[in-house]
Amino acid sequence: MPPAGLEADLLELGRSLAWAAPAPEFASRVTQRIVSRPVTQPWWRGRSVVFGRPVRRAVLIAVALLLVLAAVAGAVGLGLPGLRIIFGVPAGASPAPSASQAIPGASASGGPGATLGLGQLVALDQIDGAAGFHVVRPTDPAIGPPETAWIDTARANQVSLAWSPRPNLPPTLDPGVGLLLTQFDGRLDNGFFSKAIGSGTTVEPVHVNGTSAYWVSGQPHFYFYTARNGQFVDDDRRWVGDALLWSDGTYTYRLETSLGRDAAIRIAESVR
Amino acid sequence: MTVEGRPLEDEELIERAQRGEVMPYEELVRRYQDVAVRTAYVISPDGDAEDAAQEAFVKAYAALGRFRTGSPFRPWLLRIVANEARNRRRSAGRRAGLALRVAEDRRPDDAAPSPESAVLASERRAILLAALNGLRDDDREVISARYFLELSEGETAEALGIPRGTVKSRLSRALERLRVQLGSNEPGGIHV
Numbered sequence: 001m002p003p004a005g006l007e008a009d010l011l012e013l014g015r016s017l018a019w020a021a022p023a024p025e026f027a028s029r030v031t032q033r034i035v036s037r038p039v040t041q042p043w044w045r046g047r048s049v050v051f052g053r054p055v056r057r058a059v060l061i062a063v064a065l066l067l068v069l070a071a072v073a074g075a076v077g078l079g080l081p082g083l084r085i086i087f088g089v090p091a092g093a094s095p096a097p098s099a100s101q102a103i104p105g106a107s108a109s110g111g112p113g114a115t116l117g118l119g120q121l122v123a124l125d126q127i128d129g130a131a132g133f134h135v136v137r138p139t140d141p142a143i144g145p146p147e148t149a150w151i152d153t154a155r156a157n158q159v160s161l162a163w164s165p166r167p168n169l170p171p172t173l174d175p176g177v178g179l180l181l182t183q184f185d186g187r188l189d190n191g192f193f194s195k196a197i198g199s200g201t202t203v204e205p206v207h208v209n210g211t212s213a214y215w216v217s218g219q220p221h222f223y224f225y226t227a228r229n230g231q232f233v234d235d236d237r238r239w240v241g242d243a244l245l246w247s248d249g250t251y252t253y254r255l256e257t258s259l260g261r262d263a264a265i266r267i268a269e270s271v272r
Numbered sequence: 273m274t275v276e277g278r279p280l281e282d283e284e285l286i287e288r289a290q291r292g293e294v295m296p297y298e299e300l301v302r303r304y305q306d307v308a309v310r311t312a313y314v315i316s317p318d319g320d321a322e323d324a325a326q327e328a329f330v331k332a333y334a335a336l337g338r339f340r341t342g343s344p345f346r347p348w349l350l351r352i353v354a355n356e357a358r359n360r361r362r363s364a365g366r367r368a369g370l371a372l373r374v375a376e377d378r379r380p381d382d383a384a385p386s387p388e389s390a391v392l393a394s395e396r397r398a399i400l401l402a403a404l405n406g407l408r409d410d411d412r413e414v415i416s417a418r419y420f421l422e423l424s425e426g427e428t429a430e431a432l433g434i435p436r437g438t439v440k441s442r443l444s445r446a447l448e449r450l451r452v453q454l455g456s457n458e459p460g461g462i463h464v
Contacts, residue, residue, distance in 0.1 A: 006447060006454075007419065013397050013404075014420035022309045022322055027301040030329040031294055205295070 111148035112177045113162030116240065119152030127151065131159045133251065135183060136271040142168055143179065143267060158184040170258045172241035180240055180256040181271070206244070206261065208268045213246035215261045244268055282345045290336045297336075301329050304346055307421060308353045311431065314416035315357035315409075316364070324360050328353040347423070347430035354413075354431055361409075403453040411446035418443060 023029075110121070122130045127149040137145065146161035160182045165171040169178030204215040244255045244264040253271070257264050282300065289297035308328060313321035332352045339348060404412055417428040418439075429436040 006451065009396075009400055010404075010415060010419035011422070013400055014416075014422070016397055017420065019310055020313060020321060022305045022325070026305050026309075026322065026326065027298045030301045030326050030333075031298045033326060033330045034294060034297070034333050203295075 111162070112164045113148050113150055113160060113174075113180060115176070116160075116162075116174060116180075117152075118150035118160040118162070118182075119154070119158070120150065122149050122151050124149050127159060127161075131157050131183075133157075133185060135159050135161070136181075136251075136253070137161065138181070138267050138270045139272050140267060140270045143270075146179075146181070156184060158182060172256060172258050174240040177240050178257075179259075179267075180254075182254040182256075183251055185251055204261070206265060208244070208246040208265055211246065211248070213244060213265070213268070215242070215244055215264065217242035217261070283342065286336065286339060286345060287341070289333065290339070297333055300345065304349055305329075307346065308349065310421055311350050311353045311417075312357040314420055315354055315413060316361040319357065319360045319364060321357070324357045325353055328356040331356065344427075347427040350421075350423070350427070350431035351433055354433070400454065403450055406453045407446065407449055410442065411449055414439060414442045415446050415450065 114121075124145065127135050130151050135149070143163070146163050148162045150160040150162070152158045152160070160180060162177055162181075163169055163179040164176065165178035171178055172180065202216070202218050204217070206213050206215050241256045241258050242261070242264070244253075244257075244261070246253055246268055253268065255264050255268055257267070259267075280296065280299065282303070285296040285300050289300065305325065308325040309321050312319070312324040312328070316324060328349070332349050335352065339345070404415065407415070413432060414428065417423045417431060418425075423431060425436055425439050429439045432439070434442070
């Protein structure tokens with residue numbers, strides 16, 4: 001039976017009120033508030049392996065907050081346990097690969113990636129030993145072996161493999177690089193992004209060999225993470241293109257390419 | 273948010289959010305942001321309802337570990353929103369009232385007004401609203417939950433943090449007081 005009398009009038013009044021509609025960015029602002037409060041549960045729950053003892057965790061959180069605050073105004077971020085992606089250009093960072101970031105003695109002719117500040121150049125057959133872990137490579141014969149391998153000891157032995165542009169590997173934002181595969185010993189925990197907040201960057205959840213991965217495209221972005229050895233890594237290197245991020249549970253991989261999402265996934269699924 | 277084109281159920285989004293994933297929670301926020309802002313508005317009309325609702329969503333995220341799996345998310349969330357709005361109302365040190373405004377324009381989905389709304393002139397709505405704003409907070413909250421937010425009795429009970437039986441009795445008394453208020457505002461009231 002429909003309501004009558006006063007009850008019907010109240011229902012009608014409720015439908016006639018000048019309700020304020022939430023702003024279009026309401027939900028993303030909530031997310032932004034959440035990621036800017038890293039001390040709240042369940043944000044850091046179960047991260048003891050990564051963050052260590054509570055006191056140390058608090059220090060790291062404080063560092064994380066400082067890094068966030070140091071980001072250029074307007075940059076917005078999304079957080080992941082153990083990994084945070086910040087969308088925007090880091091404060092003070094050059095919008096383009098900087099020669100000052102290059103390793104001493106390296107030049108643009110020093111091979112792909114030489115101007116990206118990827119660390120020290122290491123012979124391909126020695127990279128596993130230098131890194132202390134097995135460095136994976138795409139097994140797709142069309143991709144072939146990388147031309148250069150780099151290790152950044154300042155970033156917890158982050159390893160980067162670089163390929164020159166070629167017909168099947170079009171140039172990235174760095175014209176000397178056709179493909180860049182970075183690997184580090186740090187976690188990319190469960191995170192599920194459909195889009196970035198308040199910026200031109202999008203983060204699309206995808207899968208690599210059945211596990212969660214993220215296709216990051218659009219505006220420049222950088223991130224920081226806590227490596228397994230506890231080192232806090234502020235990776236503000238400018239990315240050279242859209243990127244695929246995935247993890248095997250121990251190591252995290254970032255593949256940067258101009259080939260697009262699907263090709264990136266195919267390459268990622270071939271690494272061994 | 274979809275996975276391979278399939279919209280995710282609340283429960284699945286909540287489970288992922290409980291594991292620390294942020295974007296599934298953002299999808300939940302999108303689903304319930306309208307009713308959350310409305311809830312904050314009816315409880316603390318003088319405050320910033322949107323900000324209160326956002327803060328409530330943040331607190332709800334932090335409290336997801338205590339969410340009972342399988343129970344409905346909406347009333348659980350609205351209870352947090354209501355608490356947040358009440359706290360702000362108390363902090364403001366003023367009694368929210370007379371801030372509910374009657375819409376001048378009809379909503380787009382009201383293009384074909386019901387017979388009731390057609391006869392309910394703005395003056396009559398203003399009288400009813402004034403009478404409602406004259407009620408105490410508890411009365412106005414239970415009326416707002418049932419008739420403005422159109423929550424069920426069960427949802428109202430959880431959102432307001434009172435037993436279900438209390439919803440019935442409190443609503444009955446609130447309506448009675450509203451009738452009295454209407455009688456004092458305008459002899460004859462509206463539809464009593």
